Amino acid sequence: MLTRATVDRADDATRVIVVWCPAWPVMAAGMTAGLTSDVPVAVVAANRVVACSAPAWTDGVRGGMRQREAQERCPELVLLPTDPGRDARLFEPVVAAVEELAPGADVIHPGLVAVPAQGPISYFGDAQTVAERLIDRVAARARVECQVGAADGLFAAMLAAHRGLVVPPGGSPEFLAPLSIAELDQPMEKWDGRARSERADLVDLLHRLGMRTLGAFAAIPARDVASRFGTDAVIAHRLARGLSAGQLARRRPPPDLAVAEVLDPPADRIDNAAFAAKGVAELLHSRLSAHGLACVRLAIQAETEQGELLSRVWRCAEPLALAGIVDRVRWQLDGWLRAGGGVGRSGGGLRMLRLVPEEVIDGPALQLGLWAGADGSPAEAERAGRALLRVQGLLGPEGLFTAVLGGGRGPGEQVRWVPWGDKPVPEVDPEAPWPGRLPAPSPATVPRKPLPAVVVDETGAEVGVTGRRRLTASPHRISVDGGPARPVRAWAGPWLTVERWWTDGDRHRLARLQVLARGRHGDEASDEASDEAFLLLREGGQWLVEGIYD
Amino acid sequence: MSVASVTSLIPRGAPPGAVRSASELSTPSQAVGQRVLPVHAELANLLPHRGLRRGSTVVVRGSTTVLLALLALATSRGSWAAVVGMPDLGLLAASELGVAVHRLALVPDPGAQLGSVVAALLDGVDLVVVAGAGLARAGPSGAGLARRLSARARHRGAVLIPFGQFPFGQWPGADLELSCTRTRWSGLGVGFGTDPGAEAGAESAVGHGHLAECELALSVRGRGVAARPTYGGLSLSGGGGLGPVPPTPEENSDLDLGVKAG
Numbered sequence: 001m002l003t004r005a006t007v008d009r010a011d012d013a014t015r016v017i018v019v020w021c022p023a024w025p026v027m028a029a030g031m032t033a034g035l036t037s038d039v040p041v042a043v044v045a046a047n048r049v050v051a052c053s054a055p056a057w058t059d060g061v062r063g064g065m066r067q068r069e070a071q072e073r074c075p076e077l078v079l080l081p082t083d084p085g086r087d088a089r090l091f092e093p094v095v096a097a098v099e100e101l102a103p104g105a106d107v108i109h110p111g112l113v114a115v116p117a118q119g120p121i122s123y124f125g126d127a128q129t130v131a132e133r134l135i136d137r138v139a140a141r142a143r144v145e146c147q148v149g150a151a152d153g154l155f156a157a158m159l160a161a162h163r164g165l166v167v168p169p170g171g172s173p174e175f176l177a178p179l180s181i182a183e184l185d186q187p188m189e190k191w192d193g194r195a196r197s198e199r200a201d202l203v204d205l206l207h208r209l210g211m212r213t214l215g216a217f218a219a220i221p222a223r224d225v226a227s228r229f230g231t232d233a234v235i236a237h238r239l240a241r242g243l244s245a246g247q248l249a250r251r252r253p254p255p256d257l258a259v260a261e262v263l264d265p266p267a268d269r270i271d272n273a274a275f276a277a278k279g280v281a282e283l284l285h286s287r288l289s290a291h292g293l294a295c296v297r298l299a300i301q302a303e304t305e306q307g308e309l310l311s312r313v314w315r316c317a318e319p320l321a322l323a324g325i326v327d328r329v330r331w332q333l334d335g336w337l338r339a340g341g342g343v344g345r346s347g348g349g350l351r352m353l354r355l356v357p358e359e360v361i362d363g364p365a366l367q368l369g370l371w372a373g374a375d376g377s378p379a380e381a382e383r384a385g386r387a388l389l390r391v392q393g394l395l396g397p398e399g400l401f402t403a404v405l406g407g408g409r410g411p412g413e414q415v416r417w418v419p420w421g422d423k424p425v426p427e428v429d430p431e432a433p434w435p436g437r438l439p440a441p442s443p444a445t446v447p448r449k450p451l452p453a454v455v456v457d458e459t460g461a462e463v464g465v466t467g468r469r470r471l472t473a474s475p476h477r478i479s480v481d482g483g484p485a486r487p488v489r490a491w492a493g494p495w496l497t498v499e500r501w502w503t504d505g506d507r508h509r510l511a512r513l514q515v516l517a518r519g520r521h522g523d524e525a526s527d528e529a530s531d532e533a534f535l536l537l538r539e540g541g542q543w544l545v546e547g548i549y550d
Numbered sequence: 551m552s553v554a555s556v557t558s559l560i561p562r563g564a565p566p567g568a569v570r571s572a573s574e575l576s577t578p579s580q581a582v583g584q585r586v587l588p589v590h591a592e593l594a595n596l597l598p599h600r601g602l603r604r605g606s607t608v609v610v611r612g613s614t615t616v617l618l619a620l621l622a623l624a625t626s627r628g629s630w631a632a633v634v635g636m637p638d639l640g641l642l643a644a645s646e647l648g649v650a651v652h653r654l655a656l657v658p659d660p661g662a663q664l665g666s667v668v669a670a671l672l673d674g675v676d677l678v679v680v681a682g683a684g685l686a687r688a689g690p691s692g693a694g695l696a697r698r699l700s701a702r703a704r705h706r707g708a709v710l711i712p713f714g715q716f717p718f719g720q721w722p723g724a725d726l727e728l729s730c731t732r733t734r735w736s737g738l739g740v741g742f743g744t745d746p747g748a749e750a751g752a753e754s755a756v757g758h759g760h761l762a763e764c765e766l767a768l769s770v771r772g773r774g775v776a777a778r779p780t781y782g783g784l785s786l787s788g789g790g791g792l793g794p795v796p797p798t799p800e801e802n803s804d805l806d807l808g809v810k811a812g
Contacts (some may be wrong), residue, residue, distance in 0.1 A: 159725045286768070383674045384676075388674075390673075391671060392655060394666055405642065417658075444644075445638050514760055516738055530731075549615075
């Protein structure tokens with residue numbers, strides 16, 4: 001049983017140093033794409049600009065702008081897709097550089113890392129020196145520019161880092177007071193793909209009520225805020241006053257909630273590490289939810305084959321759902337494994353993985369795990385997700401699939417089978433025009449391996465397709481997969497497509513034909529009036545059954 | 551009171567329209583927790599509970615289209631479904647019939663693990679389809695396995711849908727059996743298409759139209775309320791949905807292109 005009285009860390013008085021890399025997604029994307037810093041770059045998600053580089057900013061590109069509008073303002077803009085995994089992976093060297101000077105780094109999100117200020121300040125003398133040394137070290141080790149801020153409380157320190165300031169002890173409320181109310185809407189979790197619309201709405205409301213600065217909002221008594229606005233406003237109000245958001249009663253959980261797993265054989269590639277990560281994350285999540293808790297600060301620890309211990313703490317603004325834990329563990333492992341050849345200084349694989357929930361909050365009101373889209377019931381999806389994971393456990397990752405519809409012409413081409421748990425992304429654009437695609441209805445059976453068919457005319461000669469897109473004769477009888485020849489009731493086509501005509505070796509000339517045969521395949525006694533319809537494909541001088549309309 | 555609970559309170563003798571309007575009014579997640587999973591109106595008229603009763607075993611024979619149509623409404627209202635042992639399933643057709651493909655899990659080849667896979671799925675998924683072909687490996691013990699799976703579905707409140715022919719004949723413990731006895735397609739050119747534009751004596755042909763509408767004759771028989779077989783039809787038309795759909799102007803565009811280009 002947990003002791004509920006475990007004390008919150010005295011966050012309010014904690015002095016924090018924050019290291020901030022401006023526009024990190026752009027920086028990371030640019031590094032991956034090998035672009036220099038003078039190229040205007042924007043990272044986009046769902047056709048909106050998430051972040052942009054300084055040259056792009058100069059040309060008028062802003063976050064939240066439509067992709068098309070951004071391109072209009074800056075025609076040479078390089079657009080790169082958003083990728084939280086890449087951001088996290090490339091941020092790892094920055095965190096490592098920070099940790100060399102100041103131990104106990106908390107990654108808030110890729111691009112922002114916080115360290116407790118007390119240790120480094122007492123070692124180096126004052127905060128200004130620490131800031132300078134951090135900037136130098138990060139530039140030298142990770143070749144990345146960063147800004148450093150120090151203040152009491154994480155929120156104030158974050159804003160101080162945006163301005164490159166060191167706020168004197170006790171000066172956070174004064175520092176925050178003149179700042180715009182819009183600062184409350186920090187992109188803590190935005191990169192997670194989750195919109196923090198609640199906070200944005202609050203900022204909008206306060207702005208319309210005439211509160212333009214954090215000071216004006218902070219001046220309202222906390223009691224009045226709590227009675228008029230929601231829980232989020234209470235947290236925001238604490239932030240505006242320079243306090244921590246910590247009234248959620250964060251506390252240190254007892255150590256027995258930590259989960260560890262020995263990896264045998266050691267994980268040296270991200271795919272097998274990710275598989276292990278999933279299992280451990282699930283175990284942690286189920287253990288926490290059994291206690292009615294959710295994690296807001298997660299330590300990920302690993303041991304390499306050489307016995308080196310790696311550890312990293314992830315702090316989250318919102319309690320982590322299962323998918324959130326899995327993501328962070330995967331990103332972190334990805335960061336360690338790809339940091340430079342092997343893991344840590346000594347190289348080699350990971351031998352042990354351990355997850356420690358450092359801070360937890362009561363979680364009964366949390367909505368856990370969203371397997372489905374917005375239209376499904378989360379509880380139902382969670383239940384199905386558990387069952388499906390068990391099936392995947394029985395059959396391996398390649399045994400369970402989900403389908404994604406995409407572009408293409410044939411009924412099989414338009415469907416992609418994605419292993420369960422992978423991101424369901426269509427292979428080809430479903431929105432693009434596909435001339436030659438047959439209208440609905442589509443065949444209900446699409447043989448994985450097309451069956452051979454023989455189509456003959458009245459004289460018994462095989463029906464072919466001419467170069468002039470006609471059949472050589474009217475089909476009279478059809479036999480599928482060596483079965484009996486059945487009379488053709490009607491047919492349509494041929495529809496011709498030339499695929500990959502732009503390549504020499506790979507070009508395909510295909511013809512499709514719909515044929516309605518009398519009677520049923522392999523069922524002699526069936527009703528004579530019954531039909532069986534086939535979608536035939538002519539390829540390489542042979543008819544194949546591509547689909548059966550059954 | 552939710553719409554879902556209203557459905558279950560309607561007395562057995564109530565006119566069919568009453569139940570139907572309730573199920574059609576329900577919003578997505580309300581399919582969850584209902585005792586009867588909704589199906590398309592045309593199928594509902596044939597089924598004794600106007601839907602798929604949780605815990606029951608419903609055998610489908612003769613038509614994949616019927617199978618997919620049966621899954622459509624429940625999955626689009628928030629239920630999850632799984633299909634075991636059907637690697638050839640036409641998922642494009644499924645999506646055209648209204649199946650929420652993102653809530654459809656596919657186990658194409660369960661192999662020897664079929665029993666445990668289906669049992670695991672019945673724990674968490676509302677609708678589980680098992681292809682009869684996959685049971686062939688179970689051999690003569692298949693009937694026992696079938697009985698166990700039906701019992702599990704009953705216990706877990708899921709709907710087990712065995713599909714096709716089984717090596718052991720009838721599925722033991724089936725509550726309902728839907729067989730498609732006849733399929734009629736229309737939409738293809740009547741008679742054999744000789745291209746009206748072709749020169750006389752040209753040895754080439756073009757067929758007209760494309761498969762557009764399908765009528766399926768169904769027979770439903772089962773135990774208890776469904777002991778007396780009912781017969782009915784299901785019609786499927788070009789738009790992909792069930793029931794009549796007005797033709798779209800683009801429908802013949804493929805054909806036009808083909809003739810002109812030739």
